[in-house]
Every structure is written in structure tokens, then in C-alpha cells.
Amino acid sequence: MAVKSPFQRKRDRTRGGSSDYDGRRGANREPDAPPGTMPTFDFAAISQAFSMEGEYRSARPHGNGHIHDTFLFTCDAGRRRYLVQRINERVFLDPERVMQNISIVTRHLHATLAARGVADRARRVLTPVQSREDRLLHRDASGYWRAFDFIEGAHGFDRATGESMAFEAARAFGEFARDLADLPPERLTETLPAFHHTPTHYVEFERALGADAHGRARQAGPEIAFARARRALAEIPSRLVREGQMPWRVTHNDTKLDNVLFDEKSGAALCVVDLDTVMPGLSLYDFGDLVRSAAHRAAEDTTDLDTVGIEIPLFAALVAGYLAGTGGCLTPGERDHLGFAGQIVALETGLRFLTDYLLGDVYFKTDREHHNLERCRVQFRLVESIEAQMAELEDVVRRAGR
Ligand code: GN1
Numbered sequence: 001m002a003v004k005s006p007f008q009r010k011r012d013r014t015r016g017g018s019s020d021y022d023g024r025r026g027a028n029r030e031p032d033a034p035p036g037t038m039p040t041f042d043f044a045a046i047s048q049a050f051s052m053e054g055e056y057r058s059a060r061p062h063g064n065g066h067i068h069d070t071f072l073f074t075c076d077a078g079r080r081r082y083l084v085q086r087i088n089e090r091v092f093l094d095p096e097r098v099m100q101n102i103s104i105v106t107r108h109l110h111a112t113l114a115a116r117g118v119a120d121r122a123r124r125v126l127t128p129v130q131s132r133e134d135r136l137l138h139r140d141a142s143g144y145w146r147a148f149d150f151i152e153g154a155h156g157f158d159r160a161t162g163e164s165m166a167f168e169a170a171r172a173f174g175e176f177a178r179d180l181a182d183l184p185p186e187r188l189t190e191t192l193p194a195f196h197h198t199p200t201h202y203v204e205f206e207r208a209l210g211a212d213a214h215g216r217a218r219q220a221g222p223e224i225a226f227a228r229a230r231r232a233l234a235e236i237p238s239r240l241v242r243e244g245q246m247p248w249r250v251t252h253n254d255t256k257l258d259n260v261l262f263d264e265k266s267g268a269a270l271c272v273v274d275l276d277t278v279m280p281g282l283s284l285y286d287f288g289d290l291v292r293s294a295a296h297r298a299a300e301d302t303t304d305l306d307t308v309g310i311e312i313p314l315f316a317a318l319v320a321g322y323l324a325g326t327g328g329c330l331t332p333g334e335r336d337h338l339g340f341a342g343q344i345v346a347l348e349t350g351l352r353f354l355t356d357y358l359l360g361d362v363y364f365k366t367d368r369e370h371h372n373l374e375r376c377r378v379q380f381r382l383v384e385s386i387e388a389q390m391a392e393l394e395d396v397v398r399r400a401g402r
């Protein structure tokens with residue numbers, strides 16, 4: 001494939017972090033905003049910059065993403081709503097390219113669903129709203145803004161309530177992969193270089209640890225040892241690619257449970273959201289992110305680690321849903337590694353939280369002092385749980401593949 005793979009690249013910059021940031025309320029607070037407050041934005045002007053139907057009425061914060069500032073805009077006496085986001089430019093250095101990727105992917109999905117005669121595709125695929133200048137971004141003094149049609153009658157969940165939800169989420173991400181299987185990955189820009197290149201995350205971790213700029217390493221001794229003991233796992237995905245077991249695809253790269261919307265009435269998965277990270281990638285990481293977020297029922301930042309562990313029936317539902325959704329488009333190598341997928345993504349995600357903790361919370365939004373360390377502990381507990389149950393997980397995968 002012509003595209004230079006993320007596995008062949010090295011990141012040459014550190015993430016996030018800028019000297020004006022005080023770390024009190026996460027990565028995209030204004031530096032002078034008091035803790036827990038949202039800076040003020042000119043929502044009416046922002047709504048006018050986009051081709052929204054009807055007159056702007058109100059805006060309120062929406063969802064609990066770790067990266068952007070997200071608002072729900074109401075227009076036209078409550079009849080039209082839009083999801084509006086201020087892009088976190090400390091994470092996404094090139095918002096134009098991010099929106100270009102999203103535009104390519106959403107157009108492709110709309111066309112695919114139209115060809116299949118899907119009636120309610122406006123609720124099944126995100127639709128970006130154009131600005132009055134025919135662009136997908138609007139820039140004001142506070143940064144870059146974008147808008148999407150709000151999908152009514154749908155809900156996101158940050159924890160799995162049961163097997164049918166797990167099945168549905170995995171089916172949705174599986175269909176997403178299948179519907180994009182004919183879009184050449186090189187059409188997309190790698191907007192976050194090495195985003196799921198686990199060895200690079202180890203390099204960043206060791207760099208943060210070496211500097212220990214906030215004196216936090218002494219709080220994280222067991223987690224540091226845990227991460228270092230698993231360094232060799234990081235090399236496996238690149239080997240699988242080299243051996244031809246895994247193809248580059250257009251992947252979502254942030255397939256946690258709360259990035260799927262479910263229909264309020266039927267409970268069926270409706271739409272995959274949060275398309276910032278659509279890039280060339282490996283299905284391994286998409287399925288793994290599902291495992292770490294939906295094969296258990298604990299909150300991502302719980303401090304009650306006894307509640308954290310993979311439940312085999314939830315994992316089996318994820319496998320069944322993903323295989324149903326991908327509909328035969330996975331290679332045998334991809335199918336064989338669905339058990340490993342959760343291990344590598346929980347490890348990588350825990351490592352990213354740990355690195356951000358050491359760096360002083362410059363990437364993920366945080367609400368409390370040790371928030372990132374607590375999140376790291378949950379991921380590492382999931383890694384342990386997967387390791388303890390690997391034979392069973394692989395057995396589930398084998399049986400599902402028959
Ligand atoms: C971020 O944007 P959000 O909150 O869905 C992060 C993911 C992490 C996740 C951990 C661009 O996802 O990679 O897995 O937090 N997104 C980015 O919850 O870094």
C-alpha cells in the first residue's frame with residue numbers, strides 16, 4: 001500500500017502541553033478560567049456562522065468527552081438542534097485535515113447507505129453542517145468550531161448495561177469497518193501520527209518518567225513497573241502487519257462504547273460518532289477499544305478496582321456483534337487476535353493515562369488530582385483480567401469463528 005504506515009513512523013513531537021496551561025480543569029480550559037467553570041463563548045455568533053435552520057435560542061454543555069468542548073445548540077423555537085464543538089488544538093494540530101477526513105468518511109458512508117436503500121440514514125451517519133462560507137470549520141478568537149446535525153431520540157452510554165448493548169455496539173463498529181472497506185486508507189490523512197503505535201507511547205512514557213517534571217513518579221511505582229514488564233507486547237502488532245496477517249484499513253481508532261449512539265425506543269445501535277480519529281489503522285485497535293470499554297461494567301475512572309474485570313458473556317457478545325457487523329471482511333489473522341486486542345489496547349490506554357499523569361495532565365481532561373493515575377489503574381486491572389482469562393477469551397473467539 002502506498003500509504004506510509006504509522007508503524008514506520010516515529011513521532012517527533014510531544015503531545016499537548018503548553019506553558020500557559022495550569023492543569024486545573026483539563027486540557028482545553030482557558031488558562032485564566034477558575035476551576036470547574038467553562039469560559040464564555042459567543043454562541044449566537046457561532047450559530048450564525050453556520051448554516052443552521054432557524055434562529056439560535058440556547059446552548060448547553062453536552063456529553064463527557066475527554067478532548068473537545070461540546071455543546072448542544074437549540075434553534076428555531078426548539079425544533080432544530082445541533083451538536084457544536086470547539087476543537088482541542090493542543091491535541092489536533094491541524095483541524096482542517098481532521099474535518100477533511102470526516103468529510104470523506106461521512107460522504108462515503110452516506111453514499112453506501114443510500115445505495116443500500118437505508119431510509120433513515122440521517123440518523124445513521126453524522127452530517128457536518130457547512131459554515132455560511134461553505135467550509136466545515138468556523139474560526140473565532142476562541143478557536144475552531146464545527147457543527148453536526150444533532151441526532152434526536154438517541155443516547156450514548158459510558159458503561160455496558162448488558163450483553164445486547166455490547167453486541168449492538170460491536171455490530172455498529174463492525175458495520176462501520178465493512179462499509180469503509182472499499183475506501184482506500186491512503187485517501188485519509190494521518191492527523192494524529194502514531195496514534196495507536198504502542199511503541200511510540202512507550203517512548204513518550206519513558207521520556208515523561210525521565211523528566212518527572214511534577215514529582216509524581218513516586219505515586220505511581222507499581223504502575224510504572226507494570227507498564228515496563230509488558231514492553232514486549234508493544235512489538236506484536238507491527239510484527240503481525242509485517243507478516244501480512246493484518247491489513248491497513250480505514251479505522252475509527254476511538255471505538256469506546258460511548259462513541260456509539262443507541263436508539264431510545266429500540267435500544268439498537270444507530271450511529272457511530274466521534275470521527276476525529278478516522279485514519280489508516282488496524283481493526284485490532286478498534287476491537288480492543290471495545291473490549292476495554294464494554295466487556296466489563298466499571299467506570300473508566302472508578303477507584304473500586306474490585307469491580308473491574310472482563311465478563312466473558314460481555315466479551316462473547318462483542319465478538320459476535322463485531323463478526324456480524326464486519327460480515328466476513330476480516331482476515332483470519334484479524335479474527336485470531338480478537339483476544340489479544342483488548343490486552344494491547346487496555347495496556348496502551350493505561351500507559352497514555354500514566355504518561356499524562358507524569359506530564360501533569362496536559363492531554364486528557366481531568367477533574368481531580370490523581371484522576372489520570374486512577375484511570376491508568378483501571379486499564380491495568382483490565383490487562384490483568386484479560387491475561388488471567390486469555391485461554392477462555394480465545395476459546396470464545398474460536399467458537400464464534402466456526
Ligand atoms: C479520548 O475523545 P474521547 O473522550 O472519545 C481519546 C481516546 C482515549 C479515550 C479514553 C483523540 O477519547 O484515544 O481512548 O479518551 N481520544 C483522543 O477514554 O486522544
Ligand code: MG
Pocket residue numbers: 065066258259274
Ligand atoms: Mg468521544
